[in-house]
Amino acid sequence: MKVMNNPIRPITPWRETYRQLLRSVGSRGPALRKSLIGLFLAAALQGLALGCIVPLFIAVLSRPDADAARFWLIAMSCLMIAATVFRWRAQAFDYDGSMAEATHDLRTLLGEQLRRMPLEAIQDKRAGEMNATLLGNVDENLNYTLLILNLILVALVTPFATALFLMAFDWRLGIALLLMFPAIVPLYRWRRPVFGANMRLLADAHERTSADIVEYTQGISVLRASCSAGLKAARLQAGFEHLEQIQTLGHRKSSKPDILVTSIVEVGLMLIFALGVVWVLGGTLDIAILAAVFVIVVRFADPLATFVVYTAILELIEAALERIETMLAVPALPQKPAAARPESHDVMFERVTFRYVQASTPSVTDFTALLSARSLTALVGPSGSGKTTLTRLLLRHADPQAGRVLIGGVDIRTIPPDELNSLISVVFQDVYLFDDTVLANVRMARPDASEAEVEAALRAAQCLEFIERLPQGLNTPLGDIGGRLSGGERQRISIARALLKNAPIVILDEPTAALDTESELAVQRAIDTLVQDKTVIVIAHRLSTIVGADRILVMEEGRLAETGSHRELLAAGGRYRAMWDAQQSVKAWHVGAIPSGEQATVS
Template sequence: MIRMLLRVLGRDHARPVRRTVALMTVTAIAEGLSYALLVPVLRALFGGDPADDPADALPWLTAFGGAVAIYAVLRYLSDLFGFRAGTTLLRGMYHRLGDHLARLPLGWYGGGRVGEVSVLASQGVLETMGVIAHLLAPYISAFVTPVTIVGVMLAFNWQLGLAALVAVPLVAAVQIRTGRSMAAGDADRHERDTEATGRVIEYLQAQPVLRAGGRSVQRFALLDDALRELQRASRRTVLSVLPGMIGSTLVVQAVFTALLVLGAHLALGGSIGVAEVLTILVLAARCADPVLSLADMGGKLRSARSELTRLEALLRTEPLPEAPEPIQPVGHGLELESVAFRHGDRAVFDGLSLSVPEGRRLAVVGPSGAGKSTLLQLIARFHDVDAGAVRVGGVDVRAMSTETLMSRLAIVFQDVYLFDGTIEDNVRLGRPDATEAELRAAAGAARLDEVIERLPGGWAANVGEGGALLSGGERQRVSIARALLKDAPIVLLDEVTSALDPVNEAAVHEGVERLMAGRTVVMVAHRMRTVRRADRIAFLEGGRIVEEGTHDELLDRGGRYADFWHASLTPAAQD
């Protein structure tokens, strides 16, 4: 596990971990060696020779006290180093994880990724870094100290030491077997835990539907099943621990009994004295506690190792490659040439080609699932294409830096996410160094000033997590103001008015018109009446552009676009 931990931490943080592990190992050895001084102490006290004076034990007791004091200092330092290393590495791990997440393609964040990363970045990182601060020292001590004590026994009496040494492979075998049996149980429990968490969230989100159906007080079968499976998995996990705990206890008790019998036999035969037997039993008893604690610590370490494995898998996810010598684009035109792209097992595009001259507007329409939003994501390089090229200003997006590409794009999607902060904080994300006048101008152009005037707190009004304290239309106005403030030459729009009321729709349309003025625009249209603002329209279907032209040209052809247009004029579509 230490090797995996060092891989995850990276080279910059490997050295303090090695120093901490070395100090903890030295501390455990010092603890074991200090017990060697009990031999002359007990021999002086219980040697049985009339010539022995109990006062002779005083120097050895003093030496024993000194050894314990040295051990205490080492233990203090090792624990201190452990805590410091844990907190330092925790901060470093968060920085490394954050830097890595910032470099992953935006298309990677889909499905259950956000929840998975959220749990891993909180519970997972804390649990794995807590190993260094809380578990590493007692775990090393539980291994090294008993082995050192066994070495002391061997030096003192090879027969009794050899008998004690038998416990080492037996305990190791029990721990290995228990670990293997628990590994499958831990994985199953994690899977059931994830499933149950998802069902709890689903149950909470489904409350409006459940209550509308008159089922607000009834049990939710899917949630009950998930919790029942979690209970069974937890029971299996607990049961898988029992053999290891019982096995370790039996081994320790059996070895201690064997030492007692062997010591009595040797003492009766005159090979050793009673004091020596007593010393061996004291040392053996000191070995018992850390050995018995291995089962409990082993379970915690296995849990941390599981989190560490998931963390390592995340850090091994390859980010989009950056060009070693980035090229600066010239102009702001867009071009997609013979683009092929697969999402999982599904081919989204196959030989897609289109271009948008600088300063012109292209509307992309088509049936659901045609890949309209994916087209915008490829232009913004949320994903890399499998074949062909996406060019901005005549330069392949893979040949320019991410900062250069993002500085040329203003993106307004249908689903707007706002950070938990003030309205001003969220608008300034477009350009943090904007002046107060530029900020107010962008808000006015997006008609966000109307929202600010009626909100308590104005610009300082908190939007809540994800913008939950604002309506959908108000969130869109914040998003458009942010894009206007950024003042990027290329605008990507994913139908931003499809779920707005008439008042907000009119305000957002006005803001979008100002945002598009003089810029290169690609808009995905779900409402057909919005496409008339485009210079050109592309109809996307089956991963290809099947029709392209102006609104009037496409209507005259009577093809797929004309069918979509006429369908949008029906009363059902208008509703």
């Protein structure tokens, strides 16, 4: 797989990164700001403490003075203790749990954003990509922040404070050391954009690999059945290879420049020491000061040389901040001022037109239909005709670009989201159950429901027979996506959930299509209980299941092609009649006998 080069982005000012960081910790921003100030002061005090080596060496080596030596030794010790206290108190943001709480709050905020975001925006993301944002990016944003900023401050502020202190004893060496900082700036500006591009490319690769791993894990049974597990899982292997290539490319591109940057800084420090040697030999510099500068240069060589490398990790934090802010910036669907609560539960699609963001043509075009309250309306038509899109618009996964969807004459955009959700129950063809107990999976429809009410819903949904066979009954964990149960059993649990919710509008998305005859009969009995006195919308492909519908809407290419009862549509001889005849003819197919030496024929 070819590794694409990431474009070099403009350098984000540290001021903006600082603001993003404070925004990410929310109400704990002042505490984090206080911690960063503490780290700055600790680095400055540490620099002053190291600067005390100069007068201490003078008092010991050049002009022996016990009192002066004692004073500077005590001063250096006090400054180091003060620096340690400031650093310890600053890092209490980590130690006292504030960082963990900020991380929790940020994940909670992202979770709330997930609930507000249009589902269309979420559906464009793979599960692993969302996992990378909610887990990996949050951790990268916060967990290493104080550690990295402490290293950067020690690499910059500490030697700067020492250089200022040194100027009081020899202005030439002080200025020479201060000049190292302007020298580092071009190195920093040279390397940081490259670091930024590499880190964002690496973050993209990690996100993709995370998505591939989640997809592989969820689909392992299918992959094994198709002999595509292990090394034959091409997509996952390609993702691993892509990640490896990016990591290798990053190391290759950064190794030589990093060595060059380190060498330049270390050579610069050695030149400062060499200048000191020249001045000592010329009689213009005290050798004790030179000895002190030697200690200082050795102390600062490594932090200054690796400072530019630290910015690579800073870029990782910035990349995480950008991803988090991008997700938080997705606007929620606009909520119009609340209107009166719907008094009835008929559903009206009024000249609705909707096109998905990634699509080139509308999925629904100028669709108008009234679905009467307490009636059964079926949506039929070929795949891609807009049936599921209509139900998603009713659930307000997205808003139409034109037209309105109304419940009881009330525009659903004026109904608060929680209230709208309480009005509609959905039984999907593909049931999703959580890795929790039977009781918890059903009770999520109405968290305040008693266990007796849950059992009543399960009984009505024909579930008690198979639940009694489970090891812990209602308290049996169902496994990932309900893997402990069969398809029909999962479907009945889903219906029990809808029964417990007892919403006035019910959407059935071909709930029996993939079931065997016995399971279909059990599910159909459960559905009969569910839909009593409800406004029911059925998405159907098998027309034989909806012959008793009060009204059938025939969809074709996003438009309403026909409408009427089963008998009326058959008599009309249009699109519905053609679909019915085609399905009836399929029932008459059989596999003929296979004469010796001949292939099977379908008659």
